[in-house]
Every structure is written in structure tokens, then in C-alpha cells.
Amino acid sequence: MPSQLDPRRRTAIYALTAFAAGVLVTVGLFHYGHASLTTAPRAATASPASALSTAALPGSAATAEDQGAVDADMADAWPDDAPTPEQVFTAQPEAMRRAVGALAPRTPGKTNVYAIAFGADGTEDVFRNEAEYVDALMTTRFGSPGHTLVLENNPATLSKRPLASWTNLEAALDGVARVMDPSQDVLLLYLATHGGNDHSLLVDMDPIPLDQLDPDGLADILARRPFRWKVVVVNACYSGGYIPKLRGEGTLVLTSARTDRTSFGCGVDSDITYFGRAWLAEGLNATPDFIEAFGKARVEIDGWEKRDSLEPSEPQIDIGAGIENKLEAWRKGASIGPAVPFKAAN
Numbered sequence: 245m246p247s248q249l250d251p252r253r254r255t256a257i258y259a260l261t262a263f264a265a266g267v268l269v270t271v272g273l274f275h276y277g278h279a280s281l282t283t284a285p286r287a288a289t290a291s292p293a294s295a296l297s298t299a300a301l302p303g304s305a306a307t308a309e310d311q312g313a314v315d316a317d318m319a320d321a322w323p324d325d326a327p328t329p330e331q332v333f334t335a336q337p338e339a340m341r342r343a344v345g346a347l348a349p350r351t352p353g354k355t356n357v358y359a360i361a362f363g364a365d366g367t368e369d370v371f372r373n374e375a376e377y378v379d380a381l382m383t384t385r386f387g388s389p390g391h392t393l394v395l396e397n398n399p400a401t402l403s404k405r406p407l408a409s410w411t412n413l414e415a416a417l418d419g420v421a422r423v424m425d426p427s428q429d430v431l432l433l434y435l436a437t438h439g440g441n442d443h444s445l446l447v448d449m450d451p452i453p454l455d456q457l458d459p460d461g462l463a464d465i466l467a468r469r470p471f472r473w474k475v476v477v478v479n480a481c482y483s484g485g486y487i488p489k490l491r492g493e494g495t496l497v498l499t500s501a502r503t504d505r506t507s508f509g510c511g512v513d514s515d516i517t518y519f520g521r522a523w524l525a526e527g528l529n530a531t532p533d534f535i536e537a538f539g540k541a542r543v544e545i546d547g548w549e550k551r552d553s554l555e556p557s558e559p560q561i562d563i564g565a566g567i568e569n570k571l572e573a574w575r576k577g578a579s580i581g582p583a584v585p586f587k588a589a590n
Contacts, residue, residue, distance in 0.1 A: 322451070323399045329452050332402050339406040344419030348390025354577035355570065356429040357382070358420045359392040364408040364437035364457075366397030366449040369590055370510050374436045374479065374520040375408075376589045381528060382432075387579030393420060397449035400590060408437075408447060410455040410465075417469050426470040430574055432477070433466075436520065438510065439480030443503070446480075459489035466490070473570050475534055479519045481506040484560040495564040496571070498523070498538055501557040508554055515588040518545050519559060529583035532575050535561070535568060 322329065350356040359382050363375030379392040393416045395408040406412045420431065435457075438446040445457040466474065475496045478486045484503035491497055500507040500519035509517035516525060522544045527537030542559050549556050 323402070326399060326402045332407070332449075333452050335403075336407060336409070336412060340412055340415045340419070343393050343406050344416070344423075346390065347393065347419065347423045348388075350424050350429060355574040356424055357386065357388060357391065357432055357574055357578075358424045358429060359388075359432040359434065360413070360416050360420060361392060361394045361396070362408045362413060362433070362435040362437075363394075363396035363398070364435065364445060364447045366399060368510060368512055368514075369398065369400075369588065370514045370517060370520075371436045372396045372398040372401065372590075373515055373586075373588045374517065374524065375434070377516075377520070377524055377584075377586055378432075378434050380584050381524065384581050385528065385584045386532065387581050397447070397454075402449075407449055407452070407454070410447065410457060410461070413457075414465055417465065417471075421469055421471065427472050430473040430475060430570060431471045432475045434477045434479070435462075436479040436517070439478075439482045439501075441482050441504070443482050443485030445478075459486045462486065463489035473567060475567070475571075477523075479507070479517060483507070484558075487560055487562045491562045491564060493565045494567050494570070495562075496534060496567045497560075497562040497564075498534070499560045502560050505555065505557050507557040507559075508549065508552075516586060518548055518557070521586065522548075523559075525586035529585075532578065532580050534571060535563065 326332070327335065347358070350358075359378055361375035361378040363371035363373075365371050375394050375396045379394050382392040383389045395406050395412050395416060397408045406416075417431075424431070435445065437448075440446070443459050447454045447456050462476075466476070473494050475498070476486075476490050477498045479500040481501055482503060482505065483499035483501050484505070486499055487497050487503075500517070507517065507519055509519070509521065519541065522541035523537055526544065527541040528534070530540060531537050538559070538561050545559060546556060548554075
């Protein structure tokens, strides 16, 4: 999925400077019970909206007409019936408390799977669709209702779901760790967004300034938490760059592309990406085996790319010691249900 939203390409309204300053003050008031504000240096410090261009800075050559056009673009992008950006931002601690509080307890005596879905680019519904479809699969296909926490950036869900942000991801991991048994159960983390050739992931809900994710940051987030068994899926261009940082004992890593390739199927006209359709919607409905589903998906994606004369994305897989047997144990105890047809969230 070639990124159509270069974080350094887009501009933001000058008033966001004051908003961002307020954010720095306000953040200190929020405590989720984890160390996200004092540990793990963050990859890129802000989302596209907070990277002000020279056209928005005092003393630049920008005209009032230029700035007015930028202001109009930003105003048009935010839904009229939504809370304001500041209201959305300040509501996040309570949104996370509600989301974690809604998680169902684990089923004792068997391996459970808990999922966190992270749809990070608020400008395209395709990422929201995949994040919410993970929940549908977990609920019906894998017989685990209430075992999914969805974080997403989308104008339609600003008052319904927590944002997909670095801070909320840490809070979600901490919340899930308290509900599941991190030594016995499996964490499924599914991330879907645009990726850059520096392996950063776009995290964007303009004009709210959000930190970006990169392999070092994600690896550190996970390393500081007690999950012994993990399935980490990164659906983004150049996502193969995450494997060296995430691989390890007890971990299955799946990516939609190799380290130097793009993946396909995003965009405002798409409901689901190539990888999302092949692995989530078709692979996991054909088999509950994550690894077998990946093999099926890789063959199917290769066929689609040849049909469309695209450079192969070459999805990647890394199987850490023990995780294959752990997933087999989960499947034996799981109540696998019928296939769940993919349907766009909107």
C-alpha cells in the first residue's frame, strides 16, 4: 500500500500550534497506569497535522489566501456532527477505561486468544473495515466474544471507539494483560495502515497530533509487557522491516510485504486490502490455522498481483519457537464457528 499521505507533505492550520501546546500540558494529567510517557522514545513525534509547514509559520512567504485554503481543507476534513478535536483527545482516558472494562473474562482451563486491532489512518475506511472485521472473526468464527479491543482512527467513530494511538496501544496492551493470562494465552495484534520505506507506520487523525510507530518503538512496547505468546500482524507497505525487531521465541510475525516492497489494495475506493482479504477474509474463513491461512493468502495475493501487473509484495512470515504448538493447542480447545463473510463497516 504505497502511502498517499507523506507526513511531511501535508500542512495544518496555524491554530494547531496552540492546540499542540495544550496537548503537552494536558497529557501530564492522564495516567493509564503504565509508563508510556516516560519510556520508549517515539519514532516520529507527531502526525501529519502537527508537522506545520513554512506556509503556516509566522514570517513565511505564505499569503492570507494560502492560509485560508489550508484552514478550509482542515475544516472540511472534520465531521460537523463529531466532538471537537480537543474533546476527542481529552476523552481518550475514559474511552480506554470503557473499552478495557468491556473485555470478557478468559475461559479457564484452556488457551484463550485476545486480539487488539489497530486501524491507524483516519483518511481511509479500509483500515477501519479491517480492524472491525478482526472483532467479527474473533466473536463468531473463533468463538471468543468480548476478547477484542478495537482502536481506530476514523471520522465516523470518534465518539464510539478509542483512537489508534501510541498511548492507547500501550493502555490496550496493559488492559488485555490484566484480563488474560499472559503466560498461557495468546495475544493477536493486528495493525493496518500506510507504511513508509523507513518502516514507519502512519498514525493519523488530523488535526489531533499523534506519535508515529516504527519497528523499534513497537518492539519496545511489546518487550516491556508480559505476553509470552504473540501473533503480530503488520499490514502496511514495507512491513517486512518489522520482522527483525519483533521475531523471537513464542512469537509469530506476519507482514503484508517484504522489507523493500509495497503492498496493495488500500485507497478511498477500497473496502479491504489485498492482504486483509486474502488472510483475514478468505484464509481464516477457510482454516483457523493462522500459519496455514498465511500460506493460502500468499498464493492468492501473488495471483492477484500477476493479474494486475504489479510488482510482487511478497508477504513475509517468521515462526518463533513454540508458537506453532501453542496455536494448535488453542485450536483444539476453541469453539470454531462458521465462516464470517467480510462486510465493510460503513
